[in-house]
């Protein structure tokens with residue numbers, strides 16, 4: 001099977017001197033969910049930012065078997081969910097949703113239908129007319145998650161996706177991601193949370209001395 005995403009010998013430093021990541025090799029297949037673990041500061045977020053195209057590198061990243069040359073097209077096919085949601089604080093939830101919809105050129109009818117379903121599920125419907133500045137951290141995370149989950153993408157990159165969410169919302173996310181996986185979505189996520197690591201990962205990786213290693217089973221080191 002052709003990997004959805006593939007990197008070979010990826011190395012990276014922020015200052016051209018100190019390497020944060022060294023010779024990283026990774027293949028993620030359609031319908032697969034992988035978990036990346038490691039101690040604070042080992043490079044997990046940096047790696048996700050590279051894979052999402054937020055940090056440019058000279059390394060080749062392949063998507064559906066082809067080197068990504070046009071990151072704008074690639075970004076349309078992926079959802080990156082950072083640990084802190086990218087939202088406009090002065091706009092309402094609804095206005096943020098509209099901006100995201102336009103940014104990714106989503107089909108309005110389909111997108112808003114999914115938003116309506118998801119915002120009910122996450123019980124955030126009543127807050128959509130409130131400005132985001134007045135949201136709690138968990139509400140901001142929910143808003144950004146639903147905005148990304150409603151998009152039509154093939155790969156999700158999630159950085160600590162559940163940390164600020166309540167138990168019911170975590171279960172909802174797990175179920176949604178499980179169904180997306182069944183439809184062929186590939187998922188790469190970073191999490192320190194044992195519960196999501198265990199419930200949700202097909203394979204585990206961890207950073208050790210800047211190198212990404214595969215763990216044969218989820219040993220509880222991190």
Ligand SMILES: Nc1ncnc2c1ncn2[C@@H]1O[C@H](COP(=O)(O)OP(=O)(O)OP(=O)(O)O)[C@@H](O)[C@H]1O
Pocket residue numbers: 014020038039040041042043044045046047
């Ligand atoms: N913009 C930046 N410029 C320079 N160095 C950076 C930058 N962002 C991160 N770093 C450094 O890169 C290293 C990896 O950081 P990164 O945020 O990727 O780690 P992490 O594994 O995600 O950590 P955590 O588990 O705490 O979120 C750290 O030493 C950090 O100080």
